[in-house]
Amino acid sequence: MLTHQAEKPSFPCSYCPSVMARKSDLRYHIGKQHARQSEPLACNKCDEDFPDKYVISHVYKNKRNYSLF
Numbered sequence: 373m374l375t376h377q378a379e380k381p382s383f384p385c386s387y388c389p390s391v392m393a394r395k396s397d398l399r400y401h402i403g404k405q406h407a408r409q410s411e412p413l414a415c416n417k418c419d420e421d422f423p424d425k426y427v428i429s430h431v432y433k434n435k436r437n438y439s440l441f
Contacts, residue, residue, distance in 0.1 A: 380393060383395050383397070383398040385398060385402065385405075413425065
């Protein structure tokens, strides 16, 4: 088990300072945070464009204190 090892494995993101404990978490992180769609998504609340739905919800939740869902 990973919890019984003296040194836990770490998987750093090559795009940002994030470090994940599992390789699957790193793949998920890169897919959500750093993958870009071919066309940006336009927000219906403002005139900004975002790379994906995750980023739009993150911006509204953390920056504007507003939830889309």
